[in-house]
Amino acid sequence: MERFILSLDQGTTSSRAILFDHEGRIRAMVQEEFTQYYPKPGWVEHDPRDIWRCQLKTGRLAIEQLGIRAEQIAAVGVTNQRETTIVWEKESGQPVYPAIVWQCRRTAGMIDKLVEEGWSEKIKAKTGLIPDAYFSASKIAWILENVDGAREKAEHGELLFGTVDTWLIWNLTGVHVTDYTNASRTMLYNIHERCWDDELLDLFRIPRSMLPEVKPSSCVYGMTKPFWFGGEIPVAGAAGDQQAALFGQCCFQPGEVKSTYGTGGFMLMNTGRQAVASQSGLLTTMAASLGDEPEYALEGSVFVSGAVVQWLRDELRILDASPDSEYFAVKAKDNGGVYMVPAFTGIGAPYWNQYARGMIVGLTRSTSKAQIVRAALEAIAYQTADVCEAMEKDSGLDLMSIQVDGGASKNDFLMQFQSDVLNAVVCRPACVETTAMGAAFLAGLAVGFWENKEEIKQLWSVDALFRPQISADKRSELLDDWHLAVECALRWGNAKRERTGK
Numbered sequence: 001m002e003r004f005i006l007s008l009d010q011g012t013t014s015s016r017a018i019l020f021d022h023e024g025r026i027r028a029m030v031q032e033e034f035t036q037y038y039p040k041p042g043w044v045e046h047d048p049r050d051i052w053r054c055q056l057k058t059g060r061l062a063i064e065q066l067g068i069r070a071e072q073i074a075a076v077g078v079t080n081q082r083e084t085t086i087v088w089e090k091e092s093g094q095p096v097y098p099a100i101v102w103q104c105r106r107t108a109g110m111i112d113k114l115v116e117e118g119w120s121e122k123i124k125a126k127t128g129l130i131p132d133a134y135f136s137a138s139k140i141a142w143i144l145e146n147v148d149g150a151r152e153k154a155e156h157g158e159l160l161f162g163t164v165d166t167w168l169i170w171n172l173t174g175v176h177v178t179d180y181t182n183a184s185r186t187m188l189y190n191i192h193e194r195c196w197d198d199e200l201l202d203l204f205r206i207p208r209s210m211l212p213e214v215k216p217s218s219c220v221y222g223m224t225k226p227f228w229f230g231g232e233i234p235v236a237g238a239a240g241d242q243q244a245a246l247f248g249q250c251c252f253q254p255g256e257v258k259s260t261y262g263t264g265g266f267m268l269m270n271t272g273r274q275a276v277a278s279q280s281g282l283l284t285t286m287a288a289s290l291g292d293e294p295e296y297a298l299e300g301s302v303f304v305s306g307a308v309v310q311w312l313r314d315e316l317r318i319l320d321a322s323p324d325s326e327y328f329a330v331k332a333k334d335n336g337g338v339y340m341v342p343a344f345t346g347i348g349a350p351y352w353n354q355y356a357r358g359m360i361v362g363l364t365r366s367t368s369k370a371q372i373v374r375a376a377l378e379a380i381a382y383q384t385a386d387v388c389e390a391m392e393k394d395s396g397l398d399l400m401s402i403q404v405d406g407g408a409s410k411n412d413f414l415m416q417f418q419s420d421v422l423n424a425v426v427c428r429p430a431c432v433e434t435t436a437m438g439a440a441f442l443a444g445l446a447v448g449f450w451e452n453k454e455e456i457k458q459l460w461s462v463d464a465l466f467r468p469q470i471s472a473d474k475r476s477e478l479l480d481d482w483h484l485a486v487e488c489a490l491r492w493g494n495a496k497r498e499r500t501g502k
């Protein structure tokens with residue numbers, strides 16, 4: 001009887017279910033989008049019942065697509081949009097409020113106040129995070145403060161909190177758990193002592209009884225109720241999407257990095273047993289690991305990655321489709337001295353300046369459309385290189401290679417240029433579903449479907465490798481010019497703010 005792992009990949013805009021076989025191949029995949037709610041400017045919500053229904057449906061359809069029975073599924077793995085916050089009644093299972101999505105900015109004021117009160121260093125030391133409305137803590141506090149009767153019920157132990165992994169696992173099995181990686185994004189979890197932090201719970205006025213038990217990312221959390229998939233299946237893996245992708249990319253050793261090129265960019269570096277405190281504005285977070293021993297990662301993001309190509313396509317309309325960017329970049333032969341800094345909403349690590357704005361510099365009468373497109377793709381690579389350099393500096397680990405995924409990683413020009421400016425090998429895997437694959441690996445390892453990490457590495461195959469092809473002198477020349485361009489974008493933002501006060 002052939003057996004499979006069912007991976008449930010619950011993303012921000014859609015839910016997906018993928019069945020992997022023992023060779024790590026995708027045998028069935030079903031995806032469904034669900035509704036996004038924007039009740040006020042800056043607010044983003046989901047209906048938790050939609051999330052659950054849509055996820056269950058994709059799981060059932062994937063099983064149907066392959067024509068298999070529940071006993072052929074060795075385990076279920078879950079990976080999820082991180083930080084999104086759900087509070088529900090323990091008894092009835094009914095959410096007391098919609099899910100507050102990670103993007104939602106409604107609690108920005110609450111966080112500003114804590115920063116003014118001087119909490120930043122303490123929060124960073126305990127949780128590895130820079131205080132922000134993005135993380136779950138202030139979202140839970142908001143629900144308790146604003147939903148009628150919620151605080152009272154919470155104090156009587158009648159409410160449960162969960163990130164999306166917890167919500168799904170609770171619905172699937174009835175068990176209230178989360179894993180290290182998701183816990184480490186709540187801003188309530190002490191990543192060094194590995195416990196919910198009493199001082200932070202007091203600060204946000206969150207009763208401990210609401211919180212799930214925190215377990216490793218690879219272990220049996222519970223069995224699915226038989227009516228969901230036609231039989232009991234162990235739910236045995238869970239990790240937040242970025243950490244699942246790091247695991248799915250087989251970045252098991254300290255110094256190994258995965259870089260995702262989606263709308264935004266996400267880089268995670270495995271730092272092994274060591275939780276590295278960043279001096280450059282990166283986050284310290286927990287990585288998915290096997291067993292109880294914790295592993296850590298440094299995380300950095302680029303606000304505008306593939307989105308700059310979208311901008312060329314949809315706003316400037318100089319591209320019909322995103323993949324065409326490669327044709328123009330190659331045609332240009334070089335950037336002709338043109339640099340683009342896509343700081344549309346400020347610039348993140350390692351600069352952290354919210355006033356910086358986008359800029360194209362070095363224009364001449366002979367600048368071509370192809371060079372502008374090339375400058376946009378190069379900017380994606382430069383921004384990634386800046387984050388990687390910060391990671392190397394913070395961790396003291398040398399970056400030899402990076403594993404890539406996400407929509408824009410299909411662009412060969414971009415990947416070659418990335419390798420050139422990083423002076424590292426860029427490795428693009430054959431299976432680009434690295435997030436779902438990570439959750440499948442974690443679940444499969446917990447139940448002995450796969451033996452160990454070595455076996456998993458064998459399943460993993462390379463689509464393309466890109467090796468550095470430019471000289472050290474050329475690399476420094478390019479990076480020096482890029483940094484000059486960033487400085488212009490920063491100066492512009494700062495000067496404008498000084499003059500106008502905004």
Ligand code: ADP
Nearest residue numbers: 262263306307309310322323406407408410411
């Ligand atoms: P997300 O999951 O964040 O929505 P995806 O991983 O699907 O994003 O990647 C989509 C992004 O990648 C878009 O911004 C798109 O412009 C960009 N993109 C897709 N294909 C290419 C390509 N071949 N070259 C450059 N950019 C691309």
